[in-house]
Amino acid sequence: MNIRLVAALVQEWMLELLKGLGRLLLNPVFYYLFFLAAILGVSRVKRERKNFHVRAENAYFELRQLLPLGLAAGLVLSIITIGAGLVIPIELIVFAAGFTLLWSLTAKIRLLSPVYTVGFAFFAMLFFLSKKWELPLITSKTPEWSPDILSPIAVLLALLILAEGILISRNGGKGTSPKLVIGKRGLVVGIHEVKRLWMLPVFLMIPGESLAAPFKWWPLFSIGEQSYALILVPFTIGFFQYIKGMLPAESVKSVGKRVVKLGSVLVVLSLIGYWYPLASIVIVALAIIGREIISFRQRSIEDNLPFYFSMKNQGxxxxxxxxxxxxxxxxxxxxxxxxxxxxxxxxxxxxxxxxxxxxxxxxxxxxxxxxxxxxxxxxxxxxxxxxxxxxxxxxxxxxxxxxxxx
Incomplete structure (x- = not known):
C-alpha cells in the first residue's frame, strides 16, 4: 500500500469522524442530558437548603460530572466497537434515544442505565423489524429481521454495563448528598443520596453510504459490499442509590463492583452470539434481570441495616x-x-x-x-x-x- 493511498484513507477517516461528531450535535438527547443534569442539581440544592439552610455542592456539580469521565469511557468504547467491527442498526439508536426520553419522564434516574435504554430498545427494534416497518425521515440500510444483527448489540450493551460499573466505582461515591428523614421510631435521622448522570459519547458504525470500497482491505468492512457510516451516539448512564446503614463511599463502591462483575460476565457471554446469534436475545434479557437483582439486593441490604447517621449518646x-x-x-x-x-x-x-x-x-x-x-x-x-x-x-x-x- 503506497503512501498516497494511506494518506487518502487517513483523510477519509478524519472526514468521517468529523461527520460523526457533527451528527452528535443534531441528536436531541445530547442537549436533553444537560437539561436533566441541571434539573438534578437545582432540585438537590433546594432539598439541602430545606434540610440544612445551606447546600453541600453547588447546583453545577451534576453538570460537571456529566462529561469528563464519560468522554474517556466513550473514547475507549469507540475504539473497541470500531476495532471489533460492530455494526449497529440505526433503529436501535433511535429507539434507545426514545427510551432515554421516556424513562426520564418517570423521574427515576436509575432507569437511564444502558440496560434499560439499550436493553428495551433491543426488544422494541426486534418487534419493529419483524413487522417490516420503516422509520420516518430515515433511510435505513438495516436488512430485514436477521439473527446477524443481534450479536453486535449484545456486545455493545455488555460493554456499556461494564463502563457503568467502572464509573459508579470511581465517581459515584463522590459528592453524595446528605438528607434528613424521619426514621421508623419517629426520630430525625440522616441518609445519603446519590443521583448521578453520565454521558458516554460513543462512535458507532451503522449501515450507510458514507464509507465505500477503499476500506475493503481492512477486515472491519469485509461484510459483502455494504458501506458504513460513523455516528457519535450520546449514551446515558443514570445512577440512583440511597444509603442509610453504611458509609456512602463504601456502599456505592460495592454496588459498582457488582455491576462491573455483571458487565464482565455479559461481555464473555455476548461473544457466544457470534456462533449462536439467537443466544443474544437471552443475553440481553439476562442483562436486564441481572441489573435489577443488583438494585434489589442493594435496597434489601440497606433496609435491613440500622441507621448509620443518627444522634448518639456520646459525640x-x-x-x-x-x-x-x-x-x-x-x-x-x-x-x-x-x-x-x-x-x-x-x-x-x-x-x-x-x-x-x-x-x-x-x-x-x-x-x-x-x-x-x-x-x-x-x-x-x-x-x-x-x-x-x-x-x-x-x-x-x-x-x-x-x-x-x-
Missing amino acids: VMILGVLPDSPAAGMGLEVGELVMKVNGAPVNDEESFYNALMQNRAHCKLEVLDVNGQIRLTQRALFEGDHHELGILFVQDERKWETKRVQ
Missing part, C-alpha cells in the same frame, strides 16, 4: 462536610464522631457550637474516625469561622420541625 455524628470549608481543611470526614470540642464533651449540635464559642480564636477537636481510632485535629479560627465551620449534623427533631415549618 456528634458528621453527616456532611461542606467543600472548601474550615471543616474540610481540618480533614473531617463523613461518618466520623466529634467527641470533644476544646476539651468539652459534646452530644448534639447545640453543645458543639457552645463549646466552639468558648475559644473564638482556636478550635481543637477530638474525633473518633470510621475505624474506631481517636485523633486530634485543630486550627486557628478567623472571624465568622465559628458560625460557618462547614459541618452538617443530624439535627434534633424540634429544630428540624422548625425548619420545615419555615
